Amino acid sequence: GFPGRFTPQHTARLLQVLREHFPTCQIAITTEVYNGVWDSLINNQADIAIGAPDTLLDGGGIDYIEIGMIRWLFAISPAHPLAFIPEPISESQLRLYPNIMVEDTANTINKKVGWLLHGQESILVPDFNTKLQCQILGEGIGFLPDYMVREAMEKSLLVTRQIHNPRQDSRMLLATRHSASGQVTQWIKREFSLQGILTGIYQDLMHRA
Known part of the structure; x- marks a missing residue:
């Protein structure tokens, strides 16, 4: 399971690297958002989740x-009314405009907001790329990952x-089912170390402490 804030380019590169190292492994990649990542792990729909959100669940046999x-930045269209008022913008001003929100994909556990x-209106969208485009068009406001904002x-x-x-x-986690202890899982854990291959792939998306 992969949260929707990762880009197709990063996911494709991940797939390429996995196939290079494990050519006979059957790989299936899905996209989940917020607690939907934990949901897929708990219900045996995924063995590994890259970028699981920091909402740790007790039990379930999950390692992380x-x-x-x-890092999040509050970003709006340059033409949006909030772009022309003094900072910091008050909550009473923010509340006047809809918040573009990515919907949690969890089915069997509570959805995260x-x-x-x-009292603010919300508009639910399926992923962060759609949220980005809606905010570019001025249809609403909200926080976006800093790498998305920089590019825009x-x-x-x-x-x-x-x-x-x-x-x-x-905080982003690499979460794995405890029962998924094969070579692929061990390799992925190892390559998210400081100098690892996967750390390199995702380094422009996530900040290391």
């Missing part, structure tokens, strides 16, 4: 190691603004 942090103010800012598609109570960094 920290692989990095996602990202950043949302009390280089093209003058988004601007960042300071708000009261910004979203904190999110």
Whole structure:
């Protein structure tokens, strides 16, 4: 299971590396969001999750190691009304505009809600790429991973603004089913070490402590 904030390019590179090292292994990659990652592990729908969110679940026979942090930036269209008011932007001002939210894919455990103010309208979308495009079009507001925002800012598609109570960094985990102890799992764990191959693939997405 892979959370939706990872890009198709990174997933394709992961697949390429796995096939190079394990040419006879049958690989199936799915995308899950927030607690949907844990849901897929608990219900035996996935053996390994890269980028599981830091909402640790008791039991379930799941092992995990920290692989990095996602940093969030509040980003809006340059034409959005909030782009023209003083910073930090107050919650009363933010509440006037819908929050573009990626929907948690969990089915059997509680869904996680990202950043949302009390009384604020939310628009649910299936993944972070859709959320990005909606915010570029000015259809709503919200936090995005910093790597997405940087790319959009280089093209003058988004601007960042300071708000009261910004979203904190999110710890990302490599989670594996305890019963999945084969060569592939062990290799993936090893290659997320500091100088590992997989750390290199994802280094532009996640910050290391």
